[in-house]
Amino acid sequence: MTASTAERGRTVSMFRQPKAVYAVAFACVISFMGIGLVDPILPALSSQLDASPSQVTLLFTSYLVVTAIAMLGTNWVSSRLGAKHTLIAGLAIIVTFSALAGFSGSIGGIIGFRAGWGLGNALFIATSLAVIVASAHGGFAGAIVLYEAALGLGIAAGPLLGGLLGDISWRGPFFGVSALMALALVATLILLPATPKPEHRTSLSAPLKALRHHGLLKMSIAALLYNWGFFTMLGYAPFPMELSAIQLGFVFFGWGLLVAICSVAVAPRLQTRFGTGPSLYVALTLFAVDLAVIAIWPDVRTVLVSAVIIAGIFIGINNTLTTQAVMIVSPVERPVASAAYGFVRFIGGGLAPFAAGKLVEHFNLHVPFAIGSLAVLAAVGVLLSAHTMLRHADKGLDEDGHPATEHDDPADVAEAPA
Incomplete structure (x- = not known):
């Protein structure tokens, strides 16, 4: 029995962890809140700052495209500063730029500060x-579930906080995240032990070289296509809903709650019973159908709201299973694999909302969601071409049939050698 198989066979408690894990997980929750935080205030920003929907969606584009490109250098930085100092630097930058976005008085300023964020x-x-x-x-499996739980909670709480604070002022969500991230920064400083600098430094080219591995490349391309559909929905669906900030907050809170529940409770059970590949094929196909429903009836509020909330089921399942599969099949150290995978997938997430706005301006409201649906179906096709790799991932093997390496040394996991 492999390490991954053994892990799935035992009960993993997320409530008995070192304080350092809770500190980082709390910071993860706040960080992921930033993804959906601006959703409820997109229409308000459009009307109050005299900006078109496509201009407003650049809040997603600047944030995610910069995130994607910067991912290529994260291992270079962390292998020189150490894990703790890299986390602190990232948190400090988020605190600063989210506050600056709140103080900004123009859509261009907010877009720029979101890039720094x-x-x-x-x-x-x-x-x-x-x-x-x-x-x-x-x-490893327990750590992935814990990470996805933090992601799910952040995604669920972000729109709710954005709606509550955005109902007061569009500036509120930015100041709220800045304050919460400051708390996370203090918790990380106090609770996370000092991490030694790694013996080897990672080169800037390491993530791009990792994409030569066709298993990691296929997973990354599939994630790019999936994120195109995901962020088309997340970035543009609030406009045709024509709801207040607080109402949008509750809609996307319902969506995020399903993401969290399905990430933690549903995805592992589906993987155990049906395997990673079949579970992903079905979840992504159903998400494509969900987007097609939005494409057909984007101007029917009840259909649109219901479809967005239901999408949380499929997104939650996909997030957990894909993250675990990427970490298992990749032949490189996990931080390098994470950076390479993040670079490719966030490019899709960053470009999709802006493209959706432009497609609506040049065609109609149906087109971007139809393209998003087709993109997710294309992701299923890419994954089908990697079925053997996914089957090996369930066995704890890489795509060549070799046992996947389990790192026992925290320094080995936290930092990637060159």
């Missing part, structure tokens, strides 16, 4: 997963 986000998320994997009790 994306730089901090890249430093933080690429390192936080490695730290949790290294420090959490329950093995």
Whole structure:
């Protein structure tokens, strides 16, 4: 029995972890809140700052594209500063730029500060997963579930906080995240032990070289296509809903709650019973159908709201299973694999909302969601071409049939050698 198989066979408790894990997980929750935080205030920003929907969606584009590009340098930085200092640097940047976005008085200023926010986000998320994997009790599978639980809670809480604070002022969500991230920064400083600098330094080219591995490349391309559909929905669906900030907050809170529940409770059970590949094929196909429903009836509020909330089921399943598969099949160290994978997938997430706005301006409201649906179906096709690799991932093997390496040394997991 392989290490991964053994881990799935035992109960993993997320409630008995070192304080350092809780500190990083809390920071993860706040960081991931930034993804959906602006959703409820997109229409308000459009009307109050006299900006078109496509201009407003650049809040996603600047944030995620900078995150994607910066991911390429995260291992270079962390291998020189150490994991703790890299986390602190990322958190400090997020605190600063989210506050500056709140003080800004123009859509261009907010877009620019969201880009700076994306730089901090890249430093933080690429390192936080490695730290949790290294420090959490329950093995690799348990660490992934814990990480996805933090992601799910953040995604669920972000729109709700954005709606509550955005109902007061569009500036509120930015100041709220800045304050919460400051708390996370203090918790990380106090609770996370000092991490030694690695013996070897990672080169800037390491993530791009990792993409030569066709298993990691296929998973990354599939994630790019999936994120195109995901962020088309997340970035543009709030406009045709024509709801207030607080109402949008509750809609996306319902969506995020399903993401969290399905990430933690549903995905592992589906993987155990049906395997990673079949579970992903079905989840992504159903998500494509969900997007097709939005494409057909984007102007029917009840259909649109219901479809967005239901999408949380499929997104939650996909997030957990894909993250675990990427970490298992990749032949490189996990931080490098995470950076390479994040670079490719966030490019899709960053470009999709802006493209959706432009497609609506040039065609109609149906087109971007139809393209998003087709992109997710294309992701299924890419994964089908990697079926053997996914089957090996379930066995704890890489795509060549070799046992996947389990890192026992926290420094080995947290930092990648060159």
